[in-house]
Amino acid sequence: MNLFTAEINGWSSWGKVFQSISTFKPLIRHIFAEENLPLSKIERCTPGTHAVFRVGDYVIKIFAPEESGFDGTVDFETEVFAMQRATMLGVSVPKxxxxxxxxxxxxFSYLIMEYKSGIEFNKLSPTLTFEQKVAIGQRLRVITNTLNQPCDAFNQIDVIHGENRQQRWEKYAERFKRERLDYISSHDFGEKVFVHGDLNGDNILLSPEKELTIIDFADAVLAPAVYEQALIVCELFQFNKAYMQGYFGDYxxxxxxxxxxNGLLIHDFGGDIIEQRVGPVDQINSLEALHRCLYLCIKYTQTFKGPYEA
Structure with a gap:
């Protein structure tokens, strides 16, 4: 029996099937049988890069094969290392x-983890009080302080100088790109530590008691702490003062x-986050413009969309 019949020959072909239960069902059934785990109803999980499905009390993550144009091997090895490390440090993650x-x-590389119940941060956030947001910010700071420590290299990703990490900046003005490369080549960003790398609203689950569980470690890297913190402020907190008060204290x-x-300029998702949370690409045509827009977003807790000429 052929366990996988879909044809994968590029990213678009993977995108057509990676959420398809019918496509992956034979493969999942075989893996669960091989691993001596009980098979239950297969359900989709929040879509990302890889194929993720809930199977009863478990979640299986099947990583994109190299034929997709994105070799998931690095993500697989990174996630296994990162989850084991987080568990050892006492951070709440799926087993x-x-x-x-x-x-x-x-x-296909795969991992199977326990299913953790909880509501995604971005779905629960609108219902929370100021005080609850402060408390969640405080709890997240404890978690990131625990995770964001020096550790041995676990992948070969260079977050600052890696040539394959420039694609999301191509849409920016030539002046901006030139200034950015000059800046990150000369600036001291501080010691590199372990970072989750993608603490967005889909990757944090909240229990009824508002305890936090961290999921999806595939984007973990060694990077300066600002790499983690910038995404938290701009993407997770979206400049909300209550969260930032809890996370940073008096800031x-x-x-x-x-x-x-500093964090956005070296982040793999930095170019997209700026466009989505800080301001239009055509207005952020220099580092000075980016700094000014960020200042206004943080001061007024909103995305800045007005004209600004550096």
């Missing part, structure tokens, strides 16, 4: 049950502006 790889028509707008400025 990793097993992991492996299966060669069928394509080679100044100037200090958080500098933190976000």
């Amino acid at each position: 990793l049950m097993t992991c492996g790889a299966l060669q069928v028509q394509y080679r 100044t707008v100037d200090a958080i502006t500098d933190l976000c400025f």
Whole structure:
């Protein structure tokens, strides 16, 4: 029996099937049988880069094969390392049950973890009080302080100088791109530590008691702490003062502006986050313009969309 019949020959072909239960059902059934785990109803999970499904008390994550144009091997190895490290440090993450790889028509790496109930941060956030948001910010700071510590290298990703990490900046003005490269080549961003890398609203689950569980470690890297914190401020908190008060304590707008400025310029998702949360690409045509827009977003807790000429 052929366990996987879809054809994968590029990213668009993977995008058409990676959420398809019918496409992955034979493969999932086989993996669960091989791992001696009970098979239950297969349900989709929040879509990302890889194929993720809930199967009863478990979640299986099947990583994109190299034929997709995105070799998921690095993500797989990173996530296994990161989940084991987080568990060892006492951070609430899904328990990793097993992991492996299966060669069928394509080679699929996979991991199976326990299913953790909870509501995604971005879905619950609008219902929370100021005080609850402060408390959540405080709890998240404890978690990131625990995670964001030096550790041995676990992948070969260079967050600052990696040539393949420039694609999301191509849409920016030549002046901006030139200034950015000059800046990140000469600026001291501080010690590199372990960072989750993608603490957005889909990757934090809240229990009824508002305890936090962290999921999806595939984008973990060694990077300066501002890499983590900038995404938290701009993407997760979206400049909300209650969250920032809880996370940073007594902070100044100037200090958080500098933190976000430095963190976004080296973040793999920085170019997209700026466009989605800070302001239009055509208005952010220099580093000075970016710094000014960030300052206004943080000061007024809103995306800045007005004209600004550096």
